[in-house]
Amino acid sequence: MRDPNASRTYLKTDRVCQELRRGGLVLLRLSNGAACLLQAAELASNGARDEMQRLAGSGAVLILTETRMESLGRRLEPEFSGASLPAHNLDRDRSERLAIDQPAAGLLDGVTSLVGERLGSLADYATRLLRIAKLLPAALVTRLPTRDSAFQQRLHQDNNLIVINDRDIDGYMDAAAQSLTIAARARVPLRLAPEAEVVMFRAELGGDEHFAVIVGQVDPAGAPLVRLHSQCITGDVLGSLKCDCGDQLQGALALMAEAGGGILVYLAQEGRDIGLLNKMRAYALQDNGLDTIDANHALGFEMDERYFMPACRILEELGISRLRLITNNPDKIAQVEAGGFTVVERVPMAPPSNQHNHHYIETKRDRAGHMTD
Numbered sequence: 001m002r003d004p005n006a007s008r009t010y011l012k013t014d015r016v017c018q019e020l021r022r023g024g025l026v027l028l029r030l031s032n033g034a035a036c037l038l039q040a041a042e043l044a045s046n047g048a049r050d051e052m053q054r055l056a057g058s059g060a061v062l063i064l065t066e067t068r069m070e071s072l073g074r075r076l077e078p079e080f081s082g083a084s085l086p087a088h089n090l091d092r093d094r095s096e097r098l099a100i101d102q103p104a105a106g107l108l109d110g111v112t113s114l115v116g117e118r119l120g121s122l123a124d125y126a127t128r129l130l131r132i133a134k135l136l137p138a139a140l141v142t143r144l145p146t147r148d149s150a151f152q153q154r155l156h157q158d159n160n161l162i163v164i165n166d167r168d169i170d171g172y173m174d175a176a177a178q179s180l181t182i183a184a185r186a187r188v189p190l191r192l193a194p195e196a197e198v199v200m201f202r203a204e205l206g207g208d209e210h211f212a213v214i215v216g217q218v219d220p221a222g223a224p225l226v227r228l229h230s231q232c233i234t235g236d237v238l239g240s241l242k243c244d245c246g247d248q249l250q251g252a253l254a255l256m257a258e259a260g261g262g263i264l265v266y267l268a269q270e271g272r273d274i275g276l277l278n279k280m281r282a283y284a285l286q287d288n289g290l291d292t293i294d295a296n297h298a299l300g301f302e303m304d305e306r307y308f309m310p311a312c313r314i315l316e317e318l319g320i321s322r323l324r325l326i327t328n329n330p331d332k333i334a335q336v337e338a339g340g341f342t343v344v345e346r347v348p349m350a351p352p353s354n355q356h357n358h359h360y361i362e363t364k365r366d367r368a369g370h371m372t373d
Contacts, residue, residue, distance in 0.1 A: 010179070010205035013172040016164040017133035025052060027161045028126060033147030036122045037161075040130055041099050041138040046092055049140060053088065055159060056142035060087040061115075062095055063123040063139040068300035071103040080116035081124040087140060099138035100281065102288050103298050125166050127300070132172060134275030137300040177309035179204040182317060188213075192250060193257040201314055208268035212314055215253065216261035220319035223344045225262035227252035227326040228311045228336070230269040233276060242283065243360055247351035252326050255347070262326075263318065265311045272296070273305040291363045303368060308332060312339030328370045346371075 016026050023043035029035040037052045041062060049060050061084040066076050069083050076083060087095060101107060108114075117123035127137035144152060156163050183202040190196045193215040201210045218224045229252065235245030249264075256262025271279030274296065282295040293303045312335075315323070324345040325333060333343050350372050353361050364370040 007175075007205055009168045009171040010175040010203075010207070012162075012164060013129075013132065013168050014206060016129065016162050016168075019162050020130065020133045020135060023048070025159075025161060027152065027156055027163045028122060028129070028166075029152065029163060030120075030122060030125065030166045033149065034122055035144045035147070035152050036126070037142045037144070038126050038129070039140045040133070040135045041095050041140045042136045044092060044095065044140045049087065049092075052140065052142040055155065056144050058142050058145055060140055060142045061085060062087040062090060062098060063117065063126055063141055064099065065127050065137050065300040067297040067302060068099070068138070071294065071298040072098075072107055073103070073105070074108065074114065076116050079118055081119045081121070082117045082127055084115045084117055084123055084141070085111050086113060095138075095140065099136055100299065102285060102290075120166075125169055129164065129169055131274075131301070131305060132169070134278065136278065136281075173307055174309060175205060176203050176207045177307075177313045180210065180310060180313045180317065183209075190215075190253060192253040195257075196253075199318070201310075201317070208310075210268055210310055210314060211266050212318060213253070213264040213266065214261075214318075215256040215264070216259075218261045218263060218318075220321075223322040223324050223342075224320065225252075225256050225259055225326060225347065226315065226320070226323040227256075227262070227264045227349075228267065228308060228332055229264055230267050230272065230306060233270060234279075241354050241356040244351050244353070244357055248349050251349055251351055255326065255349075263315070263320065263323075265314050267306075267308075267311055269306050272303075273307070274299070274301050291367075292360050293363060293367050304331065308335040309339065312336060312341065315341060328364075328372050330369050330371065 019026055020040050025037055025039050028038045037056050039048055053060050063082055063084050065082040069076055126139040126141055130137045130139055180201045180203050183200045185199040188196055188198045195216050197214045199212045229249055232245035234240035235243045236249050239246055252264055270276045281299055285295040285298055296303055322342045322344055324347050325343045326347045326349050337343055361372055365372045
């Protein structure tokens, strides 16, 4: 039976994400009563900033994450998830440059004060929410001057604002993953695996669809070959030479076909789950000399934003508890094992590099611990 609390959490967060993606204003509240008005910095107009300040009765601040601040040359203490900068005198162009421009000396010139924002603060939840919405984690925020719930309720009702709570954000990812169920399945002969079946998974609460490709004969009671593959439109579909994703996808299918069976879980996690648009922004930064990790950091993201609970749920639905995991990524192994599965063997997958992706592969090995040798 569907958990009504999980349904409410997911639907509310999903609705707020849609509002943010269209440039809307939302009301974010913490369990301790603190609240703020929030808008995505990349979509905020000068007029919207002025309206936020009028409604809240306080000055706007621009929230940047810890990784973005470090890329700008300001290292924060470990207890801070980001920093706030006064935004009352920043126009949209200036805010956008601070949030997205190639890191360069002088970008913070003219910023009169900078305040570290702690984990669990309004600023922290604001950037977490923007990540879920696949927007840049740079927020324009005006804090409400009171924790009075009646005032916040009037503000919400009088201005038709959507309200989101910290508990909803905390529970969103798990709620989406746990509601995944099989929605359809059909045989789909593949070039490298003619005996294949595609099994579609849909979250009962809505959201992203994922799928699994079952190659050949799979014994759920055994330890089948499994590949968790994150969507990469550029590599998987367009044949990009900038990454090794397409080669790993095809290599895993070929390996499963040769072994007589296996499961490839294809996850809707484009660009290590920052979304295709932000991935192209990261590529542009890479064109200017940053590596794949520093480019993510310069946009305010973590090195890898992926969460593999959806994959664990899919494997559970398919009756798998033990597996041989095709991966070079130690974090995948850790997350799968934390999900209650036994990884009996790591099966390496290291396609040959080319002149366009050799630095990318070296960066994953040297800075993310990928086992590519």
